Amino acid sequence: MSNNINPNKDLSLYLQLKEVFIDRIQNGDWKPDKLIPTEQELMKEFNVSRTTIRQAVSILVQEGMVEKKQGRGTIVKSRKLSGNLTQLKGFAEEVLERGQTPRSRLIRAEFKYNLYHEMSMLDVKDDQPILLIERIRFADEMPVALERTCWPKDIGDILIKYDLDEARYYEILEKYNVYLNRAKEKISAINATINEADELGIRAGEALLEMTRLSFGVNDRPIEYTKTKYRHDQYHYSFELKR
Structure with missing residues (x-):
């Protein structure tokens, strides 16, 4: 799985992360109806702040690709x-x-x-x-x-x-x-x-x-x-x- 983000790019880190997350969903690395990694796991993998992770995930929620489940975490939504x-x-x-x-x-x-x-x-x-x-x-x-x-x-x-x-x-x-x-x-x-x-x-x-x-x-x-x-x-x- 790719985790290629570059702090020196003009594109904000959270937008780079969003694209990586989308790739993982579309490639089937993150499967429908399954939990994505926790914030702590993603922070460790990408060496970024919790705020950056939350910004990227928030965009995916707005775009209908993932859904936050109370008490469970964030799951990948089934593709329409x-x-x-x-x-x-x-x-x-x-x-x-x-x-x-x-x-x-x-x-x-x-x-x-x-x-x-x-x-x-x-x-x-x-x-x-x-x-x-x-x-x-x-x-x-x-x-x-x-x-x-x-x-x-x-x-x-x-x-x-x-x-x-x-x-x-x-x-x-x-x-x-x-x-x-x-x-x-x-x-x-x-x-x-x-x-x-x-x-x-x-x-x-x-x-x-x-x-x-x-x-x-x-x-x-x-x-x-x-x-x-x-x-x-x-x-x-x-x-x-x-x-």
């Missing part, structure tokens, strides 16, 4: 996944970009005829089934989201052949020259039902972030209708506004 409203990505891509490991657990996968709203969104006729897939999505073994995806039959016939616990839909479809071009998304705040809470390891009634996505292929054909419910403490959306 971040969705970007300007890019069309799958859950696994977002997790991998954060340096975490994605995983899924299949709840069910079946062709259905009676999902009239979903069929309408996908522009599917009443005599054609659509593939419904429901999964729990994990990041580093933490349950993060409940995902419910619907696909037209020809797309479903491709996906159903794969291990849906592991499948990354967009990567699979690209092997068959099926590419997503754009998507419409709607984001809402909802509360978890008892069943949803059980699946996600939270309390019933806790806030969830619900994202509804309709994705289109290169010929502007709708090919994916997805509703994903994210734990509010594990996921957020970020975007840039310009004027």
Whole structure:
């Protein structure tokens, strides 16, 4: 682990320390939900004052990277996944970009005829089934989201052949020259039902972030209708506004 700080730099010692601490969190040296070293240990390691240590840690608290626990010390907060409203990505891509490991657990996968709203969104006729897939999505073994995806039959016939616990839909479809071009998304705040809470390891009634996505292929054909419910403490959306 690096402890390279330089008293002769123009940058204040506490700001140098802050950068070292951030590196340790991002590199996994300081792990989520675990205590960071005590003030005394950090003072000895970096040969700086208690005030300098506290200034650096205070910034990390303000930035939401660590949290002070009464009677315990300072712990590293679990990292939230971040969705970007300007890019069309799958859950696994977002997790991998954060340096975490994605995983899924299949709840069910079946062709259905009676999902009239979903069929309408996908522009599917009443005599054609659509593939419904429901999964729990994990990041580093933490349950993060409940995902419910619907696909037209020809797309479903491709996906159903794969291990849906592991499948990354967009990567699979690209092997068959099926590419997503754009998507419409709607984001809402909802509360978890008892069943949803059980699946996600939270309390019933806790806030969830619900994202509804309709994705289109290169010929502007709708090919994916997805509703994903994210734990509010594990996921957020970020975007840039310009004027």
